[in-house]
Amino acid sequence: MSKIIISCAITGSIHTPSMSPHLPVTPAAIAEQAIGAAEAGAAILHLHARDPDDGRPSADPAHFMAFLPRIKAGCEAVINLSTGGSAVMTLDQRLAGPLAAAPEMASLNMGTMNFALYPMLGKERAWLHDWEEPFLRNSDDLVFRNTPRDIEGILRRLGAERGARFEFECYDVGHLHMLAHFRDRGLVQAPIFIQFVMGVLGGIAAEPEHLAHMKATADRLFGDDYLFSTLAAGRQQMPMAAISAGMGGHVRVGLEDNLFIARGKLAESNAEQVARVRAIVEGMGRTVATPDEAREMLALKGADQVGF
Ligand code: KMH
Ligand code: ZN
Numbered sequence: 001m002s003k004i005i006i007s008c009a010i011t012g013s014i015h016t017p018s019m020s021p022h023l024p025v026t027p028a029a030i031a032e033q034a035i036g037a038a039e040a041g042a043a044i045l046h047l048h049a050r051d052p053d054d055g056r057p058s059a060d061p062a063h064f065m066a067f068l069p070r071i072k073a074g075c076e077a078v079i080n081l082s083t084g085g086s087a088v089m090t091l092d093q094r095l096a097g098p099l100a101a102a103p104e105m106a107s108l109n110m111g112t113m114n115f116a117l118y119p120m121l122g123k124e125r126a127w128l129h130d131w132e133e134p135f136l137r138n139s140d141d142l143v144f145r146n147t148p149r150d151i152e153g154i155l156r157r158l159g160a161e162r163g164a165r166f167e168f169e170c171y172d173v174g175h176l177h178m179l180a181h182f183r184d185r186g187l188v189q190a191p192i193f194i195q196f197v198m199g200v201l202g203g204i205a206a207e208p209e210h211l212a213h214m215k216a217t218a219d220r221l222f223g224d225d226y227l228f229s230t231l232a233a234g235r236q237q238m239p240m241a242a243i244s245a246g247m248g249g250h251v252r253v254g255l256e257d258n259l260f261i262a263r264g265k266l267a268e269s270n271a272e273q274v275a276r277v278r279a280i281v282e283g284m285g286r287t288v289a290t291p292d293e294a295r296e297m298l299a300l301k302g303a304d305q306v307g308f
Helices: 027-040 061-065 068-074 091-101 118-122 132-141 148-160 173-184 208-225 234-246 270-283 291-298
Strands: 006-009 044-047 078-081 105-109 165-170 192-198 226-232 250-253 260-262
Touching (some): 006 226, 006 270, 027 044, 027 068, 044 068, 061 068, 068 078, 105 148, 208 226, 250 270, 260 270
Parallel strands (some): 078 105
C-alpha cells in the first residue's frame, strides 16, 4: 500500500465558536493549530477563514491572508483552501479568497445538496455570538449550491488558470458520477483525489457499507486514476478513518468535521486528532506521507507557486 496522506481540516464553517473553546477562529489561533497539526503528521491542511471579530465563516481574502503566510512560514504542509466556504455565501464570495491565494489545492464539492446543521441545536448552550443560533436554525432551509456550471467555473478558474488541484468532495454516489462526467469532458485529470464525505445530513451517512459502495463505484469509474480519502462528520470520524486506512485509502480529521476526541470529551486541538489517527494508521502498518510525498502523489504545483 502507498503511504497514507493525513489531511486536517482546521476550523471549517459548520461548528460555531460556542460549541468548543478549542475551535480556532482568530488568525493567530488558526495558524498555530494548523502548524501544530502539520507537526503531528498532517500533510495537507484544509482551511476556511473566519471573521476574527465574531468567528463567523468568511472567505474574504483579507481574512485568509491574515494566516496563510504564517502557516506557510511555519510548516511544509500543503495548503488546501475550501471553495465550499459556507452554504450561506454566494459563489463569488466563496471563491474570493481561493482565487486571490491560488493555493496548491482547493476543495470542490461535486453537487448541490441540502446541508442540515440544525440537529446540532439539540443541546442548550450559552451563545457567545448572536449569529450562531439563527445560522444553525435556518439550515433547515439551506441549499449548498454547486451546479455543473459552478463546478466547471471553479475547475477553469482555480484549476486551469491558477494551477490548483482538487480535493473532490463527494457526499453521495451521484457525486462520483458527476466527477466522472467532468473527467470525460477533459476538465479533470489523474491523479484524482476524492474525499468521501460521510455523515452530513443531506449526504450519505457514515456507515461502512456506504463506504464500501462508494469505493467500489469509484474503482469502476476511475480505476487506477484516483486516490481516495474519507472524512466522517461527528462521532464516526475515527472509526471511518480506520476503515478507510484499512481499505488502502487516506484519511481526513480535524475540528471542521468533529469537535471531540472521545465520547463527551472535546479535542483540545487539531493536533490531538492528527496524533490519534496517526497512531491508529501506524498501528495498522501504514506509513504516513510527508508533505512532499503528498505533493508527488497528487501532482501538485509546489509551495513556491502560490499567491501568498
Ligand atoms: N465541511 C465538510 C463536510 C468544503 O470545505 O468545501 C466538507 C468540506 C467542504 O470541507
Ligand atoms: Zn471545508
